[in-house]
Amino acid sequence: MEAELNNALAELRGLLLDDAGSFVSAVAAGRRKGQDAPAPTKLRPVTVKGRELLQLETADGAGPTVRNVEPGEAAAVVDELLARPYGNWHVVTTDRTVAVRITKRGKAFVHRTDEGGQRVTAHDRVKSHLLAPDDPLFAAVGADAAKRRQVDRFLTLVDGKLGEVAAPLHVVDFGCGNAYLTFAAYKYLSGVRALDVTVTGVEIREEQRVHNNAVADKLGYAGGMHFVADTAADASLPDTDVVLALHACDTATDEAIARGVELGAAHIFAAPCCHHDIAEQLKRVKAPAPYRSLVADGILRERFADTLTDALRALLLRSLGYEVEVSEFIASQHTPRNSMIWARPAQTPAALRTAARLDYDALVEQWGLRPKLAELLDAG
Ligand SMILES: C[S@@+](CC[C@H](N)C(=O)[O-])C[C@H]1O[C@@H](n2cnc3c(N)ncnc32)[C@H](O)[C@@H]1O
Incomplete structure (x- = not known):
């Protein structure tokens, strides 16, 4: 078993230090059972003032640290990384991708595909992507640049929250x-x-x-993913x-959140779209004083409905004991629908749950609202 692991690591070493200039990128992440988790590290070649260096981006604690390694030091640095107890390695070259997963018993599973990546070493390519925008996957599913960016940012947030799973x-x-x-989620989670x-x-x-099932077949993903037609x-x-x-x-977002609760999901990531349900209700209700001006004009009512809907969703989840964060997952110039509700079941103190419920009750009563999520969760 050890020989198998050593062979796999030797193969990765060869790809990472390839003299022919075929190395594109690599990610080392996860940990082996019973070992401390090493900080996830990304590697890629960069050209600085005409010299090719190996760049390491390490996510340790406060944020990523970036270090460029001279060619003379690269072998020692790579050897040190390969010696760390990472659970997963994912290495892309110009003509292949090799993923190695090391099980809790120290067995190495090696997955090779002949799907390569494009080598970009310009130092000014500062934006990092979980999946490169030119990943062939996006062409296969027909995503435009805006959607690729949204998907990448969404997955980046997912990746950070999932941590070790x-x-x-x-x-x-x-x-x-x-x-x-x-x-993209399937490719990232199963591949990278x-x-x-x-x-x-x-x-x-x-x-x-x-x-979608036909595309999954075409991409060779049908064994790991499938699609159903239903609400x-x-x-x-x-x-x-x-x-x-x-x-x-x-309200399909409410349905998704409610199903996440019902199915016992450890994480719910919902980036909502339009909020017609509450916007329509706000047209009909008598606004509590002195807030009439928040809903008198269409555009303000729409924006207020967005905020109110997501605030009520967050309160309901908190009242059920969930830890909740509402944040922006991408800058607004890429999509105006850029908020993200992340929730996971947590042991929050009863006082916090009660406070959330009281706030929720006060808001819906003052505004005369019936949020869809409350109905779906039977928490009206
Ligand atoms: C705005 S599109 C977003 C599609 C995709 N998530 C994306 O970001 O490109 C919303 C999708 O939700 C589907 N949809 C609407 N109501 C739904 C429901 N109750 N259950 C499941 N899907 C629904 C629509 O048919 C549509 O394809």
């Missing part, structure tokens, strides 16, 4: 549409993170299910670890 993992993407996020993952895409439109509320699903919803229309 116990495989196998079942991920559901609700309201998946063309499934840009669904495919080398996790034992299955992904289900749920989409109300049957023709989209047929199309997020009604789809029949097994136990689920991670719920994703990127711009699931209106």
Whole structure:
């Protein structure tokens, strides 16, 4: 078993230090059972003042630290990294990808594909991506630049929150549409993170299910992912670890969140779309004094509905004991629908749950609202 692991690490060493200039990028992450987790590290070649260096980006604690390594030191640095107890290595060269997953018993599983990447060494390429925008996957699913960016930012947030996860993992993407996020999540988690993952895409439109399953077949992913045509509320699903919803229309986001709660998901990531439900209710209600001006004009009412809907969603989840963060997952110039609700079950003190519930009750009573999420969670 040890010889097998040594062979796998020797293969990675050869790819990382290849003299022919074919190395594109690498990620070392995860940990081996019973060992401390080494800081995740990304590697790539960079050209600085005409000299090619090896760049290491290490995510340790406060944020990423970047270090450029001289060619003479590269072998020693790579050897030191390979000696660390990472659970996963993912190395891309110009003509192949090699992923190594090391099990808790120290057995190395090596997965090789002849899918290479594009070598970009310009030092000014400062933006890091989980999946390169030119990853062939995006062309296969037909995602434009804006969607690629959204998907990458969404997955970056997912990656950070997931941290170390116990495989196998079942991920559901609700309201998946063309499934840009669904495919990218599968490729990232099963490929780059080398996790034992299955992904289900749920989409109300049957023709989209047929199309997405055909794309999964074409990409060779059908063994690990599939699509069902149903509403997020009604789809029949097994136990689920991670719920994703990127711009699931209106109350489909509520359905996704409620299913995440019902299925016992360890993480819910929902980037909401339009908020028609509460916006429509705000048209009809008598606003409490002195807040009438918040809903008198259409645009203000719409924006207020966005904020109020997500605030009520967060309060409901907190009242159920969830840890919740509402943040921006991407800058607003890329999409105006750029907020993200992340939630995970937590042992929050009863006083915090009660406070959230009281705030929720006061808001819905003052505004005369019936949020969809409360109905779905039977928490009205
Ligand atoms: C705005 S698109 C977003 C698609 C995809 N997540 C993306 O980001 O590209 C919303 C998708 O949700 C689907 N949808 C709407 N209501 C739904 C529901 N209740 N359950 C499941 N899917 C739904 C729509 O058909 C549409 O494909």
